[in-house]
Amino acid sequence: MDRLTVSACLWRQVVRVLEEERPGAAAAQNLFAVFKDSVDDGVFCGLATIHDITQHPEWIFADLVEHREFLFITPNCGVRRALKIMDQHGVEALPVFDQRQFIGVVTRQSILEVLLQREHLLLIESRKLKKMLDVEHKQIVSWSEKLAGLHTASRSLLSVLAHTSVESDLLQTGIEALTRLLQARYGAIGIMDEAGGLKHFVYTGISPEQTKSMGQFPQGKGLLGVVIQENVCLRLEDMSKDPRSTGFPADHPPMKSLLAVPISHQGRVYGRLYLSDKEDGEAFCKNDEELAFSFAHSLSLVLDNAREMQEVKKARQSLDYMAHFDALTDLPNRTLLKDRAQQAISHAQRNGSMIGILFLDLDNFKVVNDTIGHTLGDVLLKRVAHRLAECLRDSDTAARLGGDEFIVMLPDLSDVQDAAKVAAKILESLTLPVDIDQHKVFVSVSIGISIYPNNSQNMDGLLADADGAMHHAKKLGKNNYQFFTPEMNSSAQKYMKLEKHLRRALEQNELALYYQPQVDIEMGLIIGVEALIRWFSPELGMVAPLDFIPLAEETGLIMPIGAWVLKTACAQARLWQKNGLPVRVAVNLSSRQFHQVQNHQQSRHPLLDDVLNALEETGLSPHLLELEITEGILMQHLDTTMEILNILKSRGVSLSVDDFGTGYSSLSYLKRFPIDRLKIDKSFVNDITTDPSDKAIIAAITVMAQQLKLEVIAEGVETLAQLEFLRELHCNYVQGYYFSKPLPADEVLLLLQRGRLP
Ligand code: C2E
Ligand code: MG
Numbered sequence: 178m179d180r181l182t183v184s185a186c187l188w189r190q191v192v193r194v195l196e197e198e199r200p201g202a203a204a205a206q207n208l209f210a211v212f213k214d215s216v217d218d219g220v221f222c223g224l225a226t227i228h229d230i231t232q233h234p235e236w237i238f239a240d241l242v243e244h245r246e247f248l249f250i251t252p253n254c255g256v257r258r259a260l261k262i263m264d265q266h267g268v269e270a271l272p273v274f275d276q277r278q279f280i281g282v283v284t285r286q287s288i289l290e291v292l293l294q295r296e297h298l299l300l301i302e303s304r305k306l307k308k309m310l311d312v313e314h315k316q317i318v319s320w321s322e323k324l325a326g327l328h329t330a331s332r333s334l335l336s337v338l339a340h341t342s343v344e345s346d347l348l349q350t351g352i353e354a355l356t357r358l359l360q361a362r363y364g365a366i367g368i369m370d371e372a373g374g375l376k377h378f379v380y381t382g383i384s385p386e387q388t389k390s391m392g393q394f395p396q397g398k399g400l401l402g403v404v405i406q407e408n409v410c411l412r413l414e415d416m417s418k419d420p421r422s423t424g425f426p427a428d429h430p431p432m433k434s435l436l437a438v439p440i441s442h443q444g445r446v447y448g449r450l451y452l453s454d455k456e457d458g459e460a461f462c463k464n465d466e467e468l469a470f471s472f473a474h475s476l477s478l479v480l481d482n483a484r485e486m487q488e489v490k491k492a493r494q495s496l497d498y499m500a501h502f503d504a505l506t507d508l509p510n511r512t513l514l515k516d517r518a519q520q521a522i523s524h525a526q527r528n529g530s531m532i533g534i535l536f537l538d539l540d541n542f543k544v545v546n547d548t549i550g551h552t553l554g555d556v557l558l559k560r561v562a563h564r565l566a567e568c569l570r571d572s573d574t575a576a577r578l579g580g581d582e583f584i585v586m587l588p589d590l591s592d593v594q595d596a597a598k599v600a601a602k603i604l605e606s607l608t609l610p611v612d613i614d615q616h617k618v619f620v621s622v623s624i625g626i627s628i629y630p631n632n633s634q635n636m637d638g639l640l641a642d643a644d645g646a647m648h649h650a651k652k653l654g655k656n657n658y659q660f661f662t663p664e665m666n667s668s669a670q671k672y673m674k675l676e677k678h679l680r681r682a683l684e685q686n687e688l689a690l691y692y693q694p695q696v697d698i699e700m701g702l703i704i705g706v707e708a709l710i711r712w713f714s715p716e717l718g719m720v721a722p723l724d725f726i727p728l729a730e731e732t733g734l735i736m737p738i739g740a741w742v743l744k745t746a747c748a749q750a751r752l753w754q755k756n757g758l759p760v761r762v763a764v765n766l767s768s769r770q771f772h773q774v775q776n777h778q779q780s781r782h783p784l785l786d787d788v789l790n791a792l793e794e795t796g797l798s799p800h801l802l803e804l805e806i807t808e809g810i811l812m813q814h815l816d817t818t819m820e821i822l823n824i825l826k827s828r829g830v831s832l833s834v835d836d837f838g839t840g841y842s843s844l845s846y847l848k849r850f851p852i853d854r855l856k857i858d859k860s861f862v863n864d865i866t867t868d869p870s871d872k873a874i875i876a877a878i879t880v881m882a883q884q885l886k887l888e889v890i891a892e893g894v895e896t897l898a899q900l901e902f903l904r905e906l907h908c909n910y911v912q913g914y915y916f917s918k919p920l921p922a923d924e925v926l927l928l929l930q931r932g933r934l935p
């Protein structure tokens with residue numbers, strides 16, 4: 178309230194009078210302000226009170242005020258000061274002057290009345306305030322009770338923040354606390370698993386018997402589904418009126434109002450809780466929703482924390498796994514292998530035992546991979562890993578280094594030959610084809626073996642030794658095992674050197690074709706020539722095809738080299754043809770050329786492309802080109818191989834089977850292919866004069882080939898005696914040093930010009 182001043186306490190009953198007037202009988206209640214000349218604008222002379230008048234009833238006002246001290250105060254003077262002045266001067270009233278102008282009078286009584294009035298107002302106001310305070314106090318008390326309840330419920334949840342899972346009994350405590358807190362009849366919490374099914378479902382307010390008769394838990398359809406799918410709260414006075422409601426299952430207790438809140442954290446919904454029917458029959462209010470929401474939030478933190486911990490655990494496990502195992506085959510990787518090797522070496526040192534290291538590399542894996550595709554190639558690796566594991570004891574370790582390289586470690590060997598036995602067992606286990614997606618894939622493996630402590634003393638050295646031995650096994654024709662010997666080290670190094678130089682051989686024109694005549698012995702005529710590649714390396718000297726063709730196949734260099742051979746041979750034959758000396762040229766194909774993959778831009782298989790381009794570009798008649806393929810290529814009998822051979826055949830190109838007899842193909846099998854002739858391998862010809870079985874084989878081949886209308890050429894004929902034997906067997910076409918070694922083109926020209934051979 179404002180400070181109380183004199184102006185607010187003016188005494189209303191002041192009577193203005195002139196000084197010459199005389200107080201009458203009416204003077205009893207009044208106080209008189211006395212003026213000279215005029216009551217309105219005359220000079221103020223003083224105040225006359227009832228007390229003055231009763232003392233001197235005869236006097237006029239001038240007399241009554243004349244002897245008085247002249248006192249006055251201003252309107253903004255405080256009432257305390259006014260009362261004090263009255264006390265000091267023993268008066269009951271004071272005139273009030275505002276800028277020398279008389280405006281009224283204050284009296285003790287007038288001040289007292291105003292003070293009483295004020296006190297009354299204050300009293301009313303303070304009563305009002307007290308009432309308001311009471312209401313607020315009650316609210317605060319009820320809120321703090323609720324908060325305490327929420328706190329208890331939340332605390333039971335938060336106490337497990339450090340745990341990695343939420344247990345049902347914890348949820349039970351929580352929902353009971355919340356339901357009690359919000360005075361609801363029913364409450365439930367549903368937590369979902371990763372697939373969206375119910376992982377936990379706890380409820381309160383429904384008896385176990387009732388639950389049994391209801392049958393199943395909520396399916397997450399209808400309103401409760403909405404809460405989860407849309408991650409929103411629902412607060413409904415009557416849920417049956419909501420169009421999204423799907424109604425209750427039979428035997429469900431009737432429920433009306435609903436408060437449902439999602440349990441979610443950062444957009445990830447873990448489940449929902451819901452309450453139904455307040456005990457007082459009222460609908461749930463905004464405050465209830467906030468409480469339930471805050472409870473759900475705490476719960477979501479627990480769940481989120483649990484999820485994160487689970488993820489961390491999983492990640493840690495998978496990191497650990499990744500660090501030690503090969504993801505494709507689940508075999509130990511290099512790291513784990515080295516670890517185990519270290520232990521095995523220490524063990525072997527103490528016990529004086531040996532360790533065998535087998536280095537395995539699949540043969541022609543690149544070819545297989547290109548043919549069946551990388552996905553199936555991976556499947557093949559898995560199958561191989563599986564077969565490998567089947568050949569080993571528990572104490573052995575099979576590991577994958579990457580690609581098609583595997584390592585087998587055999588700890589605690591007592592005999593070096595035990596390593597050979599395992600190697601042989603592995604080779605044997607791979608002889609059966611692997612069935613992959615309707616392909617029958619034949620795999621073989623080359624194995625190099627090193628032994629601790631006979632070879633290197635540490636794992637790196639043992640691996641390098643076994644690697645060298647493996648390369649040696651490859652060179653010896655693959656599908657075998659070899660022990661490491663010190664010479665292999667240099668041989669492995671030589672191999673790498675070879676590869677380096679071979680990569681440049683084509684660009685640097687180091688390759689050449691030689692041609693070896695094929696002769697009809699009846700007529701003494703050259704019926705064809707076989708193109709045989711030669712590599713004149715400035716660094717390595719003359720390298721024989723058997724020394725670099727396998728390497729070219731392994732590295733894929735056979736593709737550009739093969740294309741070059743085709744083009745060069747065709748160009749040469751075309752030149753002879755132009756010179757009036759048409760002669761058929763036979764070109765060797767490697768299986769890798771068949772297994773190239775046709776990409777989207779290519780309208781035909783790359784090998785067909787190479788052959789047909791060579792013919793088109795050189796203009797050579799197709800019937801002057803023969804392609805030599807090995808039994809191995811036919812054995813793989815892939816649809817594409819058949820298709821390519823048929824197309825080539827239809828174009829007029831002839832086909833022969835090279836090194837016939839060294840593979841396992843039967844003549845009846847060969848019948849399916851569009852083959853023109855067989856080239857009997859030189860190993861049979863070599864011993865024809867001394868080994869009756871070789872003679873018998875050649876005889877059989879010749880007879881059967883005639884029935885199948887196939888020509889037969891014998892390779893590697895070196896002596897007259899061999900020639901005579903062949904003539905006897907009616908094998909009239911031959912190729913060999915007896916007539917001519919492979920020769921450069923210009924020397925062949927001389928032979929062709931001469932026409933007949935001696
Ligand atoms: P091949 O196709 O069986 O060729 C016959 C091999 O026997 C040739 O060896 C040839 O010089 C040799 N030879 C011929 N007559 C006699 C003989 O009377 N006695 C003996 N001991 N050997 C004889 P070369 O030229 O060293 O070729 C070896 C192999 O390299 C070939 O065997 C063939 O498989 C492969 N090759 C050669 N040139 C090519 C080529 O251009 N592409 C492909 N993919 N492979 C080729
Ligand atoms: Mg050949």
Ligand code: MG
Pocket residue numbers: 835836856858859892
């Ligand atoms: Mg041959």
